[in-house]
Amino acid sequence: MNTTTTHPAGAPKAISAAGLGFGYPGRGPVLEGVTIEAAAAERVGVIGPNGAGKTTLFMLLCGVLAPTEGTLEVFGATVEPGAFRPEIGMVFHHTNDQLICPTVREDIAFGPQNTGLLEEAVSARVHAAAAATGIAHLLDRTPHELSSGEQRLVAITGILAMEPRLLILDEPTSDLDLRYRRRLIRLIERMEGQTVIVASHDLEFILETCGRVLLLDAGRIQADGAPAEIMADEGLMAAHGLEVPHSLVATWHRHRGSGVDEHGDAAG
Amino acid sequence: MIARANPEAVRESSLTRWETRAKLIGLLCLVFAFASVRDTRLLAPMVLLSLAVFGLSALPARHLLSRLKVPGVFLVALAVVLPLFSGETVLAEAGPVALRLEGTLAFLSVAARFFSIVTLATVLFGTTPMPTLVRAMRSLGLPALLGDILLFTYRYIFQLAEDLHRARVAARLRGARFGSIRSVSTTAHIIGSLLVRSNWQAERVLAAMLLRGYGSARSLEVRRAPVARDVAALALCLALAAVFVLSPALIG
Amino acid sequence: MHIPDGILPVSVAAAGFAGAGAVTWLSLRRIERTYPDPRAGVPRASLLTAVFFMASLVHVPVPPASVHLVLSGLMGVVLGWFAIPAILVGLFLQAVMFQHGGLTMLGVNACIIGLPALLANRVFALRRLLPARLATPGSAALAFLASFAAIAVGAAAAALLIVSTVPAHLDAAAERAATFTLLAAHVPLGVIEGVVTALVVLFLRRVDPGLLGEPRR
Known part of the structure; x- marks a missing residue:
C-alpha cells in the first residue's frame, strides 16, 4: 500500500484548491466548495457516482475550464485556463479524442514535439515511455486498428512521454482486460515522484494504487482519507450510490463485529 | 457547441x-x-x-x-x-x-x-424542426436518398461537434497551438481521424438501422x-x- | 466562396437551381448504377458529409484575418459522385444553420462548389498513371492540385457571376479589376485547402486507403 512520502517544508503542493467551484451560467453548480491539498508524489483516487463532478474537476485541474469561484494552484502556480503546461498530463476517458496521428510512434511524439524538443530528444522520450508501458512493439501500428486496451496504453504513453509531474487519469481501466489492467497497476506502482490523481468506478483499482481517496458527490467532497477506511464504510458508500469493494467485505464484517465468518455468512 | x-x-x-x-x-x-x-x-x-x-x-x-x-x-x-x-x-x-x-x-x-x-x-x-421539414420536402418531391442523407447528417453533426471539440482540447493539452503553421498539420490529422472513425462507425450504424427496418417500404404520410x-x-x-x-x- | 442572398438576380438563382437539379439527378442515377443498394451508402455519405460540414467551420489563420475551409476538393476526392448530393446537403445545412451562403443561392453555390469537386476527383484519379515508387509524393501533389483547382475554378465562377450580373454600371477596366481582386483574395484559401487536402490524403493512405478507393493493405 502506498503511503504519502514526507516532504521538506516549503515544497509546493502538487494541487492546492480552495473553495473551488464551477457552474454553467443559468444552471446550478457542478462543483462547489472543493478544497483539497495534494502533496507531490501522492496517489489520490476520486470516487463517486456518475454526474458527481469528477470529470469537471479534472477539466479545472488542466485548465480546460475556468473556475467560477475559488482558487486553484498546481505546483505553486495558478492554473491559467488555456495555457499549455506540459507538467500536467491528462489521459481522457475517450481515448479516441486523443489519438489523432497515423502511427503510434507519431502520436506519442506529438506532445514532446510541441514542447520544442529536438528530434533526438523526442525520439528518446518516445522509446522510454513505450518501454515503460510495454508497447514498444506497437510503435509502427495505426492507433485506429488497435484494441481498446492497446489504445488506452498508447494514450497513457503519449502523456508519459511529456514527463508530467501531475498525471490525471479519467476512468483508465474502463475498457481494459485483466492483463492490461494489471499492467497499468504495476506502471503506477513503479512511478517515482509523480503525483497521480485517478477517477474510477473500478474501486479495487483505487484500493491497489492509491494512498488516499476523495469521495465526490453532488459537486462536493463528501469524504477524504484512507481508501480502506472510507470504502469499507458501508453506510457512507451506500449514501452516495457506491458499494463496498469486494476485497473489503471481510473487513466490513469484522468492523460490524456481528460474528459472521469471512464469507459473510452468520457463524454458528 | x-x-x-x-x-x-x-x-x-x-x-x-x-x-x-x-x-x-x-x-x-x-x-x-x-x-x-x-x-x-x-x-x-x-x-x-x-x-x-x-x-x-x-x-x-x-x-x-x-x-x-x-x-x-x-x-x-x-x-x-x-x-x-x-x-x-x-x-x-x-x-x-x-x-x-x-x-x-x-x-x-x-x-x-x-x-x-x-x-x-x-x-x-x-x-x-428538421425531421418535419424533411418529411414535408419528401412529400413535395425531394428524392429519398437526399432526404435520408439530410436527416442523418443533421443528426450526426451535433455528436461530431462534440467529438471535434474534445479532439481539439486534447490536442491543445498536448501543446498544439491552433493558429500556428504547424496547426494546419494537426487540423488535417484531426479531420483524417474523424473521417476514418466515422467511416468505420457507419457500417455499425447501417447494421443497427437495418435491424430496425430501414430500407423497407415506409409511409410518407405527413x-x-x-x-x-x-x-x-x-x-x-x-x-x-x-x-x-x-x-x-x-x-x- | 459561398455567395450570400440578395446579390445576384433571381434569373441567375433560377439557372443555378436548374443546373444543380440536373447535376444532382445525374449523380443520383450514377450512384444507383454503381452501387447495388444505394441506401446502404447513406450512413457513410452522411457521416462523411457531417465531417466536412464540421471541418468547414474550422478557422484557418490567413493574416490578417482567417478563413473557413470549403473542402470541396477533399469531398470530390473521397466521395466521387456522392460528393454532389453531399455538397448539396452540406450547403443547405450551412445556409439553414449559419446563413453561410444563401438559400436562394443554393443552386448556384451547389454548382460552383459541386462541379469543381467532381473535377478534383478526376484530377486526383490521375495518380493511377504514376509509377509505384512515386505513388506517395504523387498522390500528395495531385491532391494539392485537385483542391487548388477546385477552389480556383469555383472562385473564378463566383467572381464572373458577381461582376457580370451585379448592376453596377462599371466600365470594362473596373470590371476586370474587380474580378481580379476577387480571384486574388481566394489564392491563399486555395493554397491552404491544397495543403490540408494533401495532408489528409497522406493520412488516409496510411490509415485507411479504402476511403480513397484504393485496396486495403
Whole structure:
C-alpha cells in the first residue's frame, strides 16, 4: 500500500484548491466548495457516482475550464485556463479524442514535439515511455486498428512521454482486460515522484494504487482519507450510490463485529 | 457547441402552427419574389413585411441578429465598391473619392434584399424542426436518398461537434497551438481521424438501422393535413409574392 | 466562396437551381448504377458529409484575418459522385444553420462548389498513371492540385457571376479589376485547402486507403 512520502517544508503542493467551484451560467453548480491539498508524489483516487463532478474537476485541474469561484494552484502556480503546461498530463476517458496521428510512434511524439524538443530528444522520450508501458512493439501500428486496451496504453504513453509531474487519469481501466489492467497497476506502482490523481468506478483499482481517496458527490467532497477506511464504510458508500469493494467485505464484517465468518455468512 | 437551426425553446406561434408544406411553399415564394425586387420603391415594404413575419414568429431577436452578422466577403466588398465606383451622379466628394447615387442605391438594394431573405429563411427554419421539414420536402418531391442523407447528417453533426471539440482540447493539452503553421498539420490529422472513425462507425450504424427496418417500404404520410387557415395563409403569401414581382410592371 | 442572398438576380438563382437539379439527378442515377443498394451508402455519405460540414467551420489563420475551409476538393476526392448530393446537403445545412451562403443561392453555390469537386476527383484519379515508387509524393501533389483547382475554378465562377450580373454600371477596366481582386483574395484559401487536402490524403493512405478507393493493405 502506498503511503504519502514526507516532504521538506516549503515544497509546493502538487494541487492546492480552495473553495473551488464551477457552474454553467443559468444552471446550478457542478462543483462547489472543493478544497483539497495534494502533496507531490501522492496517489489520490476520486470516487463517486456518475454526474458527481469528477470529470469537471479534472477539466479545472488542466485548465480546460475556468473556475467560477475559488482558487486553484498546481505546483505553486495558478492554473491559467488555456495555457499549455506540459507538467500536467491528462489521459481522457475517450481515448479516441486523443489519438489523432497515423502511427503510434507519431502520436506519442506529438506532445514532446510541441514542447520544442529536438528530434533526438523526442525520439528518446518516445522509446522510454513505450518501454515503460510495454508497447514498444506497437510503435509502427495505426492507433485506429488497435484494441481498446492497446489504445488506452498508447494514450497513457503519449502523456508519459511529456514527463508530467501531475498525471490525471479519467476512468483508465474502463475498457481494459485483466492483463492490461494489471499492467497499468504495476506502471503506477513503479512511478517515482509523480503525483497521480485517478477517477474510477473500478474501486479495487483505487484500493491497489492509491494512498488516499476523495469521495465526490453532488459537486462536493463528501469524504477524504484512507481508501480502506472510507470504502469499507458501508453506510457512507451506500449514501452516495457506491458499494463496498469486494476485497473489503471481510473487513466490513469484522468492523460490524456481528460474528459472521469471512464469507459473510452468520457463524454458528 | 453548435446552435441548432431552431433556437433552444421554440415558442408556439402562428408560424409553428402553420402546416409545414403550406409554410414551405408560401415562404419560399416570398423569398424568391424578394430576390427579384429591383425597384427601389419596393425596398421599404419588403423590409417591413419581413419584420412583420418575424414578429409573428415569436423568435428571439438575437437569433436573427446572429445570422445577419455573416454577410461574407462579397457583401462587404460591395459595400465599398458600389457606392464609390458605380454610377454617374455624385452625392458628395472628398478629394479623389466620390460617393455616387446609383451605386449607393444599388448597395441599399442588395442590403435590403439580403436582410429580407435572411429574415424569412430564419423564420422558416426557426419554426420547423428538421425531421418535419424533411418529411414535408419528401412529400413535395425531394428524392429519398437526399432526404435520408439530410436527416442523418443533421443528426450526426451535433455528436461530431462534440467529438471535434474534445479532439481539439486534447490536442491543445498536448501543446498544439491552433493558429500556428504547424496547426494546419494537426487540423488535417484531426479531420483524417474523424473521417476514418466515422467511416468505420457507419457500417455499425447501417447494421443497427437495418435491424430496425430501414430500407423497407415506409409511409410518407405527413402528420397533419392542411386546414383552411393554412391554405388561406399560403394564398396570402402567393398574392403578396405576385404583388412584389408584378407591381413595377403595373405601376410603371 | 459561398455567395450570400440578395446579390445576384433571381434569373441567375433560377439557372443555378436548374443546373444543380440536373447535376444532382445525374449523380443520383450514377450512384444507383454503381452501387447495388444505394441506401446502404447513406450512413457513410452522411457521416462523411457531417465531417466536412464540421471541418468547414474550422478557422484557418490567413493574416490578417482567417478563413473557413470549403473542402470541396477533399469531398470530390473521397466521395466521387456522392460528393454532389453531399455538397448539396452540406450547403443547405450551412445556409439553414449559419446563413453561410444563401438559400436562394443554393443552386448556384451547389454548382460552383459541386462541379469543381467532381473535377478534383478526376484530377486526383490521375495518380493511377504514376509509377509505384512515386505513388506517395504523387498522390500528395495531385491532391494539392485537385483542391487548388477546385477552389480556383469555383472562385473564378463566383467572381464572373458577381461582376457580370451585379448592376453596377462599371466600365470594362473596373470590371476586370474587380474580378481580379476577387480571384486574388481566394489564392491563399486555395493554397491552404491544397495543403490540408494533401495532408489528409497522406493520412488516409496510411490509415485507411479504402476511403480513397484504393485496396486495403
